[in-house]
Amino acid sequence: xxxxxxxxxxxVRRRGQEARLRCSPMKGHSHVYWYRQLPEEGLKFxxxxxxxxxxxxxxxxxxxxxxxFPKEGPSILRIQQVVRGDSAAYFCAxxxxxxxxxxxxxxxxxxxxxxx
Amino acid sequence: AxxxxxxxxxxxxxxxxxxxxxxxxxxxxxxxYLFWYKQxxxxxxxxxxxxxxxxxxxxxxxxxxxxxxKSTSSFNFTxxxxxxxxxxxxxxxxxxxxSGTYKYIFGxxxxxxxxx
Numbered sequence: 001x002x003x004x005x006x007x008x009x010x011x012v013r014r015r016g017q018e019a020r021l022r023c024s025p026m027k028g029h030s031h032v033y034w035y036r037q038l039p040e041e042g043l044k045f046x047x048x049x050x051x052x053x054x055x056x057x058x059x060x061x062x063x064x065x066x067x068x069f070p071k072e073g074p075s076i077l078r079i080q081q082v083v084r085g086d087s088a089a090y091f092c093a094x095x096x097x098x099x100x101x102x103x104x105x106x107x108x109x110x111x112x113x114x115x116x
Numbered sequence: 117a118x119x120x121x122x123x124x125x126x127x128x129x130x131x132x133x134x135x136x137x138x139x140x141x142x143x144x145x146x147x148x149y150l151f152w153y154k155q156x157x158x159x160x161x162x163x164x165x166x167x168x169x170x171x172x173x174x175x176x177x178x179x180x181x182x183x184x185x186k187s188t189s190s191f192n193f194t195x196x197x198x199x200x201x202x203x204x205x206x207x208x209x210x211x212x213x214x215s216g217t218y219k220y221i222f223g224x225x226x227x228x229x230x231x232x
Contacts, residue, residue, distance in 0.1 A: 033220070042122075042224035043161075043207065056219065091161060093220075104151055105209075105220055107161035 002027065005074075006092050006108035013082050013115050021077040021111045025094030031055075032075040033105060034067060037089040049075060082115045089113075118143055120210050122223035129198050130231050137193045137226045139208030145169075150184065150191045151209040155225070161207070167191060198230045 005024040013019050025032050034046040045059040049069040060067065064082075069075040079086055089112050093105035119142040129135045141150065152164040165175065167184050175182045179196045195202050205225045 035222075043222040045219045045221065048219065059219070089159065093161075104163040104166050106163070107153075109160045112159075 004029075004092055004094050004106050004108035006090075006111050008111060009109065011111055011113045013113065015083055015115055016081050019079040019082050019086070019113055019115075021079075021090050021092075021113070022074045023077070023092030023094075023108060024074040025092075026106050029094035029096055029106070031095045032069050033093045033095070034075075034077050035091045035093065037091060037110070039088070043091065046077075079113075082113075084115050087113055087115045118210055118212060118219070118221040120208050120221050120223035122206075122208055122226050124226045125224075126227040126229065128229040128231060131200060132197050134194060134196050135198050135228065135230075137195075137206050137208075137228065139191045139193065139223060141189050141191065141208070141210045143189075143210060143212055145212040147212075149211045151211070151220070152182070152191075152193050153207045153209065153222075154204045155207065156204040164193075164206075195228075198228075200230050200232050203228060203230045 004026055007022050011019055031050050033048050035043040036046055037043050047060050047067045048056040049067060051069055052071050064080045066078045089110045091107050091110045093107045095103045095105055121140045124138055127135060148169045150167045154162045154164055165182055172184050172186060181194045183192045205227045207225045208223045209220050211220045
């Protein structure tokens with residue numbers, strides 16, 4: 001009964017490089033959320049996806065950030081040309097589906113991105 | 117608009133003291149869901165409780181209890197006889213059932229330090 005799997009756990013990138021963060025939802029879950037947590041701050045919503053569709057990306061920065069959740073494989077959060085301000089913990093969460101908003105989100109352990 | 121406020125940034129208590137973490141929310145929906153999560157120093161996010169807006173019954177689980185009051189839009193969390201292992205950041209979150217948004221909105225968290 002695997003939970004939400006995120007990898008890598010830690011990621012170090014130099015300014016200007018690309019960061020790719022992966023998330024496999026819990027078995028049976030078809031909806032994925034990405035949140036960002038800056039040091040000493042709360043969780044900020046970024047994007048909500050279901051298979052092959054972006055449902056809500058209102059929290060995503062307009063440039064350099066993108067997310068996908070293909071039919072096969074994990075959800076990917078991609079950050080292009082990273083800057084120091086992108087350093088944060090990125091959490092992925094999954095839920096069973098759109099009609100179950102009373103379901104708690106199940107979180108992965110997060111990816112800690114450090115930009116040097 | 118959705119909003120969750122955790123006014124207490126940090127609380128320190130001595131072991132065995134009781135402590136209450138405050139959560140105040142804003143929503144226009146009549147049906148919504150409230151959650152508490154714990155983030156220990158190891159960084160993962162642990163689901164603690166879910167409450168529906170139409171169920172104001174308080175809940176107790178061991179040393180944990182939750183007081184939901186719609187009249188004051190509050191969903192407070194009390195730890196009785198605190199222990200060092202309770203030291204963590206605690207997040208309150210809100211999900212609306214009928215609005216067009218799909219976000220789970222989190223408060224900024226309260227850092228609880230339990231001193232031995």
